[in-house]
Amino acid sequence: MVLTDTHTHLYYQTDNVLRAGLMQRCLDNKVERLFLPNVDTASIPLMFDLLDAYPANCYPMMGLHPCSVKADWEHELMLMQPAIHKYTMYAIGEIGIDLYWDKTFLTEQIQAFKLQIKWAKQMNLPIVIHCRDAFDEVYQVLLDEQDEKLRGIFHCFTGTLDQAKKIIALGFYLGIGGVVTYKNGGLDKILPQIDLRHIVLETDSPYLTPVPYRGKPNESSYLPYIAQKVAELHQISIEAVADITTQNSKKVFGV
Template sequence: MILTDTHTHLYYEADPEKLAQLMQRCFDNNIKRLFLPNVDSSSIPQIVNLARLYPENCFPMLGLHPCDVKVNYQDELILIRQEKDKARIYAIGEIGIDLHWDKTTLALQQDAFRQQIGWAIELDLPIVIHCREAFEEIFEILTEFRSDKLRGIFHCFTGTAEQAARVIEIDFYLGIGGVLTYKNSGLDQSIAEVSLDHIVLETDSPYLTPAPFRGKPNESSYLIYIAQKLADLKQVSIEEVARITTLNSKTIFGI
């Protein structure tokens, strides 16, 4: 059984010994594929280092997180774009729109999102979308860029069943994480009718820790609890969840 964490910031751990322990706990739980989303230019060296240490297990992305889209975002985009020629990347992400923390930067976020979708289409890479309180704004821009090359994941999907259907309709995948394990999240109902063929697993470590560790820092090894919850919901084995969601990740990322 091989599980894939399609979205983890495990590289935030700066202590080499603790990082090695985090990775070993992943391997002990059969989490052997980890995709690393970028947030800004300063996080790139951390991602590159982890991918260098575990080239068979860790796969980098490049992108500017919407919460890091500030007045200097064009400078950040230039720095991030320059990095694409220095190391192989597997997606543009995480990118998108976040209206939870700051609505005043919406126009800047929209422009940054459009530019980075353009990169993805140009480079024939998937995108990994951060969408918080901005579903319609995201969809409006995705509609502008409809293309056979436009594909990817709605990271940390927590929307309604109707929104899930709209995501699937444009051939994107739902990134399902720790929220699925929360007692009253309603996410189990939103994806009750969604086939595993449209789902990938993620932790968003160190955030959104699943039960039974909620309230503590998340880590990629906890993906096993999300996978088991999904298996229970779909009434299949965890091995079947691992097989299908990992296959989906290979389809998306090409590795």
Template sequence: MLLTDTHTHIYYHADSNTLTQQMQRCFEKDIKRLFLPNVNSESIPAVMKTVATYPENCFPMLGLHPCDVKENYQQELAKIYEALQQHHVYAIGEIGLDLYWDKSTLEIQKDAFRTQVQWAKDMNLPIDIHCREAFDELFVLLKELKDTKLFGVLHCFTGDIHQAQHAIDLGFALGIGGVVTFKKAGLDEVVKQIDLQHIVLETDAPYLAPSPFRGKENESSYLYYVAQKVADIKEISIEKVAEITTENSKRIFGI
């Protein structure tokens, strides 16, 4: 069995025994492919150090997280673009829109998003999208930018079936994480109706730990519990879930 965590910030533990221990627990659970999105220019060194330590297992993404789109966002984008010239990456991310923390930055979030989508198109890369309380605004942007080169993952998807289908129609896979294990989230009903060909698995560690670890620090080894929940929903084996979702990740990220 081979499981893929398509979105983890495990690099927060770079240069520590915690990273070694968490990676070992991943291997014990057959989680051997991890995709690492940075959030701003300062997080790039930790991402790359983790990738260098586990080159067969960890794969980098680079982008500017919408919560880090501030007044200096153009300078931040310039630093990240420079890093893209120096490192081989597998996606532009995580990028997107977030209206949960700060609605006042929406217009510059959009500008940063457009810029980074163009990078992805120029480099023939997928994008990894963060969207929180901004589905309507995001879908308008994606329709504006849609062409044959726009594809990727809508990370940490927690929307309804209509939003799920809209994302799929726009060419995106859904990143399903720990929320699918939450009893009252309703995401299990959405997953039940979506073909596995449109789903990849993720943890978003250290955030959003699945049951039975809810409320504690998440880690990539907990992807096993996400996969098991999806298997239960689909009434198939966890091995089949691992096979299909890992193949989906290979198709999207090109590795």
């Protein structure tokens, strides 16, 4: 059994001993493939350091998180461009729109989102979307940019069944994380109605920790708890969930 964490910020742990422990627990729990979303220019060296330490298990992406989009977003993206070519990138992400904390830079978030989608198309890469309190805005951008090259993952999906169907219809996978284990998360009602060929698994560590560790920092080694819950909802084995979702990750990322 091989589990794939399609979205983890494990690089935030910079203590080498603690980081080694995180990675060993991943491998002990069959979480052997870790996809790393970038956030801003400050996170680039952290991500690259983790890649250098664990090249067989880590796969980078490059993007400017919507919460990092400010008035100087164009300059920030300009600084990111050289880093894209330092390593093989497997996606542009995480990118998108976040209106939960601040709506001040909505226009800039949309502009940055569209420009990074352009990057992805030019490089023939998928995108990994961050969307919080902004489904309509994100969906409109995807409709505007829709073509045969637009593809990717809708990270941390927690929406309605109708929203799930809209995203799937555009050719995107749904990223399912720790929220599926929450008693009032809502995904337990929706997920049984979604074919597993449309989902991938993720932790978003150190955030959104699944039960039974909710309230503590998340880590990629907790992915089996998410996989087990998905297995229960679909009434299949965790091994089957691991196989299907890992195959899905290979389809979207190409590796």
